[in-house]
Amino acid sequence: MLWYKAWLETRSRFLVSLVTLTTFSSIFFHHALYISCSNTLPCPEKISHSERISEFHRLLFINQQYVVIMWILAVVLLGMGGLLREKALGTSSLTLTLPVSRARLMRVRVVTGVFQAVALGVVPWLAVLIISSRARMPISVAQVGFYILLLVGGGLIYFAMAVLVSSLVSGEYTAPALAFGAILMGAMLFDNWLRRFNVWRLVTGDFSVDRNTFLLSKHLPWPGILGSLCAAALMLLASAMAVQRKEF
Amino acid sequence: MSIGCNRITAFLGRNGAGKSTTIKILLGLIRPSAGSGEVLGRQITDLEQNREMRKRVAYVAEDKPLYGYMTVEQTINFARSFYSDWRIDVEKKLLLDFELPANRKVKSLSKGMRTKLALLLAFARRPDLLILDEPSEGLDPVGIEYLLRTLVSYSAEGVSIFFSSHQIAEVERVADHICILEKGSLLMDASVEQLRQSYRRIDIVFSALPPEHVFQISGVESIKTDGHQMRVFASRNAEAVVERAQELSAVSVEIAPVGLREVFLETVGEN
Amino acid sequence: MFFKVNPIAGQPLYLQLMQQIRHATETGALQDGDQLPGIRTLAEKLVVSPNTIAKAYSELEHEGVLELRQGSGAFVCVKRRIRSLADSVLVARRRIRDLIDRLRDDGLVDEEIRRAFEAELLFPSEVARKR
Secondary structure, eight states: OHHHHHHHHHHHHHHHHHHHHHHHHHHHHHIIIIIOOOSSSOOTTTSOHHHHHHHHHHHHHHHHHHHHHHHHHHHHHHTOOHHHHHHHHTOHHHHTTSSSOHHHHHHHHHHHHHHHHHHHHHHHHHHHHHHHHHTTOOOOHHHHHHHHHHHHHHHHHHHHHHHHHHHHOOOTTHHHHHHHHHHHHHHHHHHHTOGGGOHHHHHTTTTTBOTTTOOBOSSOOHHHHHHHHHHHHHHHHHHHHHHHHOOO | OOOOTTSEEEEEEOTTSSHHHHHHHHTTSSOOSSOOOEETTEETTSHHHHHHHHTTEEEEOTTOOOOTTSBHHHHHHHHHTTOTTBOHHHHHHHHHHHTOOTTSBGGGSOHHHHHHHHHHHHHTBOOSEEEEESTTTTOOHHHHHHHHHHHHHHHHTTOEEEEEOSOHHHHHHHOSEEEEEETTEEEEEEEHHHHHHHOEEEEEEOSSOOOGGGGOOTTEEEEEEETTEEEEEESSOHHHHHHHHHHTTOSEEEEEEOOHHHHHHHHHHTO | OOOOOOTTSSSOHHHHHHHHHHHHHHHTSSOTTOEEOOHHHHHHHHTSOHHHHHHHHHHHHHHTSEEEETTTEEEEOOOOOHHHHHHHHHHHHHHHHHHHHHHHHHTOOHHHHHHHHHHHHHSOHHHHHHO
């Protein structure tokens, strides 16, 4: 029942994040498409049809910007916990004396987190898909899939980093603070010197978007995504090794 | 240190002597800096063997760890799912005896109830080895009596028991064997019945005190003098001490048995 | 059956129990054919290690006082004339009472008398004889 335990431990964080992300995207699009003639999407009377389409695609792009921020926040918090946290809470002697290996404990935690991260990427965009289709906007499943893939494929590295930090540091507030600090530092570093490897720009679609149509280009940035996933895998491996070596 | 099967072995030591650390090393929570060990025939430093061994070992840590966010029922279901030696009938009986509310979250249980739940998770199983770290801490006298009776009952079923305790009176009643630890060293590994039979305090009065070294006979643990009196603690061979005293024309010789508390204090104090 | 063992008496618990069982058979509290509690039951009742009970029963079986039947339990098998032993116990008590009175007349307090008795009982009689 390790999965059940992992679910109980992350349930609140996950559900709150899911509701927040989905509600945000839903309201954002509902408002833009139904409520009023806003600055984000002017009324049909004021602009041409093709301009309206282009504006809609720009909305999708903007949504991704917001979703990325909230999603990264959520997955970093989901990546917290683990055996070091249990040691601080005093339950590690129960968990570690179960007849399961530390590797298995970490696997369950990570896989639960990955599934949750994927859900957090898919569900809000699914809401956008539904709302937009009902409003008869030209939203393609391919575009939505592209955004989701960028987010999750490129973004799991943030989850992995959170897991790594929580495998090295045990404070309830220290660990997330360090994780966010590392992300900020990383963002600054990559923004200034290594722009080509900037994960942020990858996940927000910066590398893939056509600035004229605001459509994501035909080809997925596979090298970027795979590179990010590899880095994530390496971090998770390092986390497993750190936990294996730790004394409780 | 070696702990025998089908026995109740008590682990005594001062705070900080290393009892909890030893237990954690056996269970793979801590790596030994040197040396090796085997539990139920399996190497403690081999990850896979240690995991195999944990299937047959029940352990309750000193702080009676439980997950605060689970209810009593969820905790029991959780623990049960890992062990094939779980006994549902015992689980139900203990739940009733301990009067634990099934749907209450662990974090809102009293300390006594948490202790009982932690013990239930071990007692509802039928392992080969039961390891308890200060099990009576947090229990009232009725609870302690119940605990000891349960330990004795398990021992009769063939479970080997290894527990650390500061409650020397309780240890004295149920333990077959004791190990005394001090600063990481094993000072004594003895059968309790053997101690009862052989450990003696000999009080001797002399008109003129002989030098202490005359009494450095094998088996003598300590010699203290005060005026004309000499007090000798001997873990065995008390008769030889009495003979020596008589040879030296002692005015009076008195022998008394030594309770476990005094044995412990003498053993640990001398070091 | 009411047994009581004293962990601090300086005598192994199994020996104490053996003595009490033997005494019970001698005074008639336990008769030939009576069944003693099972090892687990008695261990739980007295709250002592079952190894203690097991050893006591096993030694008594060796002496012929008990018969351990596989699966059934421990049964008393003493065929003795109870009265003569009860008599000798009475005689012994009378002699001890006289001795204690005399020791008190000599000026010893009860605590000293008790310790002297314990000291004599605690080591083998060979040493006492050497003295």
